[in-house]
Amino acid sequence: MTADAAASPWWDESVHADRRPFLMARGRVVAAVRAYFADEDFVEVETPVLQFSPGNEAHLHAFATQWHAPEGGAFPYYLRTSPEFAAKKLLAAGETRIFEIARVFRDRERGRAHHPEFTMLEWYRANASYEALMADCARLLGLAAIAGSVAAFSYRGKTCDPFAAPERLTLAEAFGLHAGIDLLRFLAEPGEEPEPAPFAQAAQEAGIRVAADDTWADIFSRVLVERIEPHLGEGRATLLCEYPTSEAALARPKPSDPRVAERFELYACGLELANAFGELTDPQEQRRRFEVEMAEKQRLYGERYPIDEGFLAALARMPPASGSALGLDRLVLLASGARRIEDVLWAPVE
Template structure:
């Protein structure tokens, strides 16, 4: 018997306390949602489109009809499209615990199949969603008895007042980059202006000088390691060009109602004040897929039913939280496989 397999009795015995904690956190979060009048829904994983963001990579498959003809389908990278259709149908507060699939992703914090907790509030500001997130982090720690969330020597106190910082402020503080100086009044970003600032600050500039790539690189290398240390960080008001599914901020078209939640340098959640303009959403999806084709030589179809649903969807806010990562931080697990009942084979 392979001693290194996850199902080896001694390895399972080591992981079992964490897995039982996972189940307790799952039950506690479901209770939190039900007590606040959320309906738990169950979107299908098989979709016409897996999502239309440049750097999200899907698993494709073929659905064979009764006539024997095949049709390209995908495993979703998020239940977002289906859940927004349910908002258009008339639901007001919905949530789901869903397995989702993302290709090209495997590391201590990434797994090709993982559990996403996603929820939406129709007619409510995204600030309420942020408060939901903070409450859930506290609840997860309380459920396991953890005084601090932990990941590889880093800690965050879920009971301390959260830090709320804009993306613009974070880039200035940790990288010396003036983001708004690289974005015009309509939110159009200039990669050359970004690269020039990087050079002035002694940062290496890669061959790909597209604004989005430079933004992601500086975010990962300079900004994210400083977030969620000692307390939770809410990284808020993303540049509009980095928020394909969020509406723009009312006071500044260069930024959007998008936030991410960090603890111990780990991103836990990604939320929006939701965009409900189907024509604007179509333009953004087309731009994302053009960039995906440029970088990776592939693109995914646009879900026309989703765009039709946006036309009648109410104003809403929503968020996706990496449930497995939350369990990791509440149990101090060093790798995501430690908190999965059965990891995907290498």
């Protein structure tokens, strides 16, 4: 794309002509995704964009709006950041395999791989382990590459074979390998919050910048971003798994070590594509975690989001399940050879 074209709006004919091959690839990838889940006996669902609660994670930011009732009164609502709460209510209602290609919205996000409105592929398997979702992710990478007519993914100087079996790496292994930190030493027991001071010292000894007011989560995120993520998904995809339970607010603890959770993230070419859980179904523990997250949100941003009591009630009826959310635009970006997320959106937010 020329400099003049880059300065033109997305609806300029020449700009659209440059983007159109990526958009055609998008259509083929979406069709391949739907075909995969149909073959796996999934039901495609549609859940509301308007939500009473947009989620209860400290660093998740939602767009707020209002509903004006016909009989009078204005009620606060949010544009969904994920279809997760509604999807789990459907599991409680009796559905066992569901997926949604959902438009979702997140404030404070825009960049080469972020957009304030984007498309999330979210799917759930009742009575299935989260390893089943790892297999789904591996299959989706290959199917997307075939649909996009690429033999390999390439992004910002990194390449990845979408047909190779992904590497599986725990957070403890990754911290030891790439940062020289024994992560397990600094994890808290179930129901407790980890202490930041000893973790901060270990991070400083590893050459990581630490501020005096950093929380444990701040330090964890900085090590992850600076030392771990640059090495993930190069050559082949990476399944980064067994996150600290304190960093997996909606995931169930691993039975053999409840300090870590059944959570994994999928990476290709250093780009995070998916976030998956063995789902937590204990409403009391879920409430406790939400309250911790909202206290942190209040401290950092001066606001908090309401807790969806219906969601907590549904958890008590929900079967054991595993679920994953995958950034469909990012997958299309890799499968089409595009350079940035706006290249694969039919009409980016202006």
